[in-house]
Amino acid sequence: MIEIFNFFLQRDRSECTTMTITNGDVKSETCNNGFSVKKPFRIFVGYDPREDLAYQVCRHSITKRSSIPVEIIPIVQSDLRKKGLYWRERGQLESTEFSFSRFLTPHLSDYDGWAMFVDCDFLYLADIKQLTDLIDDKYAIMCVQHDYAPKETTKMDGAVQTVYPRKNWSSMVLYNCGHPKNKTLNPETVNTQTGAFLHRFQWLEDEEIGSIPFVWNFLEGHNRVVEKDPTTQPKAVHYTRGGPWFDAWKDCEFADLWYNEMEDYSKENKKEADKAN
Numbered sequence: 001m002i003e004i005f006n007f008f009l010q011r012d013r014s015e016c017t018t019m020t021i022t023n024g025d026v027k028s029e030t031c032n033n034g035f036s037v038k039k040p041f042r043i044f045v046g047y048d049p050r051e052d053l054a055y056q057v058c059r060h061s062i063t064k065r066s067s068i069p070v071e072i073i074p075i076v077q078s079d080l081r082k083k084g085l086y087w088r089e090r091g092q093l094e095s096t097e098f099s100f101s102r103f104l105t106p107h108l109s110d111y112d113g114w115a116m117f118v119d120c121d122f123l124y125l126a127d128i129k130q131l132t133d134l135i136d137d138k139y140a141i142m143c144v145q146h147d148y149a150p151k152e153t154t155k156m157d158g159a160v161q162t163v164y165p166r167k168n169w170s171s172m173v174l175y176n177c178g179h180p181k182n183k184t185l186n187p188e189t190v191n192t193q194t195g196a197f198l199h200r201f202q203w204l205e206d207e208e209i210g211s212i213p214f215v216w217n218f219l220e221g222h223n224r225v226v227e228k229d230p231t232t233q234p235k236a237v238h239y240t241r242g243g244p245w246f247d248a249w250k251d252c253e254f255a256d257l258w259y260n261e262m263e264d265y266s267k268e269n270k271k272e273a274d275k276a277n
């Protein structure tokens with residue numbers, strides 16, 4: 001099965017310079033042989049080779065439910081290194097390959113318009129349009145402002161869990177890429193600044209950070225659904241401790257939803273492959 005996923009990854013890569021995947025009829029500018037139509041909403045997803053399936057399922061969960069055109073762009077560290085946009089050495093506290101590269105989102109969007117970054121360990125259960133409807137141009141970024149101290153000392157496949165203020169805020173961020181303050185996030189800053197500076201958004205004042213309801217970054221194992229309260233129903237589950245694609249987390253909360261999505265993705269993928277043959 002993994003080979004099929006890789007096949008699609010390769011195919012996407014060769015067709016588009018930025019390896020973009022769009023849904024619906026609207027094509028992205030990079031993939032459309034030169035002429036441009038309405039710009040889709042850009043979503044950068046953190047990519048880690050150890051979690052390829054998580055990325056595929058996350059991407060599928062977004063595009064399947066989206067009523068607006070979206071462009072999904074994986075943030076692949078090796079590609080960024082080749083392009084000279086990423087050169088920092090990997091630190092011991094980095095649990096994924098996109099720990100720091102995520103902050104290149106405004107740069108990769110040419111400091112123009114709004115774009116989203118999200119970890120690959122998310123499962124979307126709602127239309128992304130509902131999220132973009134919350135966008136307010138007065139903010140430089142918007143995110144779920146968790147008040148959170150994890151109990152675990154390790155995460156995923158044994159990587160060390162660290163505790164710091166604004167923990168998990170950077171895992172899903174709407175970036176106002178054209179906001180002057182976000183010019184700070186140039187490749188030089190992203191490659192040299194500390195984890196604290198970047199993950200705690202220290203290039204911004206508190207009032208420049210907009211708030212999004214927690215259900216858009218619903219932390220598995222931490223946030224709770226309150227019975228008969230629809231405002232607590234997750235719109236995006238974040239398997240922050242590790243998701244069902246890891247053996248140790250195959251029975252975690254909301255695992256069934258992830259398996260359903262994976263099956264749906266596999267079926268869709270097979271249909272596409274059959275069509276191609």
Ligand SMILES: [Mn+2]
Nearest residue numbers: 119121171240
């Ligand atoms: Mn995560």
